[in-house]
Each structure stands twice: as C-alpha cells, then as structure tokens.
C-alpha cells in the first residue's frame with residue numbers, strides 16, 4: 467500500500483467514516499492520533515512517522531495535527547457534521563466551481579448544493595476548478611458571483627488549506643463558463 471493510498475483511506479476516515487476503523491471524531495472533527503494509528507494498522511502498515519509524512523507532504527494539505535500532535539483532523543471536505551472552526555471571510559468578486567457535465571441539468575435547475583458534504587467547494591482559480599470537475603467526467607466550470615452573494619448576506623468560509631466554502635449557491639449567482 468502506497469502512502470497516497472493510505473492518505474486516501476485517512477481522508478475517508480476523517481471526513482466520512484471514522485466508524486470503519488472503530489473510532490469517533492469529537493465535535494470539532496478531531497480524532498485521537500493513537501486510536502487512528504491503531505485502527506488503520508489492523509489493515510495496513512502505519513506509524514507516527516508515516517502519518518507525519520502524509521500530513522506534511524499532502525499536496526492539498528488536507529490534514530492538521532493539534533499542537534502536541536495527539537489529535538488529527540481533516541481541514542475540510544466532511545460529510546459528517548463537525549465544526550472545524552472555519553474562518554468566515556469576505557470572498558473575492560468571483561469564485562469558480564468545477565463539476566461534471568452529467569450534473570449540469572440538475573445544477574441549472576436548482577443551483578449548487580453540497581450533496582453529501584457540508585458545504586459547496588469553490589476555488590479562486592479556474593485551474594483548480596477544472597481539476598475538481600475532471601473527477602466527475604467532462605469538466606464544466608461555473609462562475610460564482612461570490613461578491614454579490616456576500617453583499618446579499620451569504621456567508622463564505624476559507625478552510626486552513628485554502629478551499630472556499632459556502633452552504634449553497636442559488637441559480638441567480640451562477641454563470642456557466644463558456645470556453
């Protein structure tokens with residue numbers, strides 16, 4: 467099992483399914499590091515130094531330790547309702563959301579919804595949106611009028627790894643990017 471595969475498994479545990487290895491997260495999304503290592507090591511090799519390497523080398527900086535490294539959590543992307551103490555922040559005038567062509571009809575009918583996650587994920591650059599969209603097939607990019615949304619009272623958050631998040635984006639603030 468590669469570090470990358472182990473990292474994917476950790477992401478599943480810390481965002482969606484801690485019960486898969488018999489652990490729980492606290493209300494702020496923290497898991498006990500010793501419990502996480504013990505739980506994962508039932509099926510694959512892992513120790514503290516591997517975990518530290520995964521956290522520090524993750525290309526999207528998906529995870530954080532607490533100060534004394536006894537706790538670990540995912541910075542964003544959860545489906546389970548935890549409060550990771552996101553920073554509320556004024557967004558730029560526009561943000562981007564990448565999706566797959568297969569979702570366009572539904573998005574054009576009801577706007578962006580978080581589906582299984584807690585928030586809709588947005589980025590400040592089109593390139594990232596394009597990569598996110600590619601995960602779902604042919605990528606389509608929506609421009610989100612985030613400045614206008616913010617003026618109208620919608621809240622935006624930035625995770626510690628730089629992902630913009632909001633609860634939902636109504637249709638009137640969405641524009642499909644034509645290429």
Ligand code: HQG
Pocket residue numbers: 526528543564565566569572573576577578579580581582583586587598599601602629
């Ligand atoms: C779509 C990855 C139908 C939405 C990425 C998306 C991201 C709708 C899909 C992070 C819809 C949900 C999140 C509607 C939205 N009707 N479909 N009304 N509204 N959708 O994976 O944004 O590598 O839950 O467009 O890089 O793709 O895991 O969200 O296509 O940052 O760290 O429903 O996950 O990060 O898919 O990705 P997802 P996402 P990690």
